[in-house]
Amino acid sequence: MSGNAEEVTRRNAEAEGVAGRVELVTGDMRSLPVEDASFDLVVSSLAVHNIPDADGRDGAITEAYRVTAPGGRLLLADFRHAPRYADVLRGLGAQEVAVRDLGWRFWYGGPWFGTGMVTARKPG
Numbered sequence: 001m002s003g004n005a006e007e008v009t010r011r012n013a014e015a016e017g018v019a020g021r022v023e024l025v026t027g028d029m030r031s032l033p034v035e036d037a038s039f040d041l042v043v044s045s046l047a048v049h050n051i052p053d054a055d056g057r058d059g060a061i062t063e064a065y066r067v068t069a070p071g072g073r074l075l076l077a078d079f080r081h082a083p084r085y086a087d088v089l090r091g092l093g094a095q096e097v098a099v100r101d102l103g104w105r106f107w108y109g110g111p112w113f114g115t116g117m118v119t120a121r122k123p124g
C-alpha cells in the first residue's frame with residue numbers, strides 16, 4: 001500500500017542508525033507470526049483502520065495485546081476507531097488504558113480525520 005516495502009523500512013532504520021538492532025518480519029496483524037509476550041513495547045501508527053471489518057480490527061488489537069509481555073506497554077495511533085481499541089484492551093484486562101487526541105500535526109488530510117493515541121499497559 002502506498003509503495004510500502006521492506007526495503008524502505010530498512011532504509012529508515014539505517015537512517016536512524018538502528019539497523020543492527022532491527023529485525024523485519026512481515027505478517028498479517030490479525031495473526032502475528034510471533035510468540036506470546038514477545039515485546040516490552042508494541043506500537044502501531046495509522047495501520048489498524050485498514051482492516052475493513054470490526055471483528056478483524058478487534059482481532060488485530062487482541063493480537064497486539066497477546067504479543068505484549070507482562071508489564072509491557074502498547075501505543076496505538078489511529079483515526080476513527082481509537083475508542084473502540086481502548087474498549088477491546090480494557091476487555092482483555094489491560095491497565096492504564098487511555099485515549100488522547102494527537103492534535104493537528106496528526107490530522108489525516110484534515111480536521112475531519114483526527115488521530116487518537118491509545119496507551120495501555122499489560123499487568124505484570
Ligand SMILES: C[S@@+](CC[C@H](N)C(=O)[O-])C[C@H]1O[C@@H](n2cnc3c(N)ncnc32)[C@H](O)[C@@H]1O
Binds near residue numbers: 046
Ligand atoms: C497507512 S500505512 C501506515 C504505515 C506506517 N505505520 C506509517 O505510519 O507510515 C498502513 C499499513 O498497514 C498495512 N496493512 C494493512 N492491512 C494489514 C494487515 N491485515 N496486516 C498487516 N499490515 C497491514 C499496509 O500494508 C500499510 O503498510
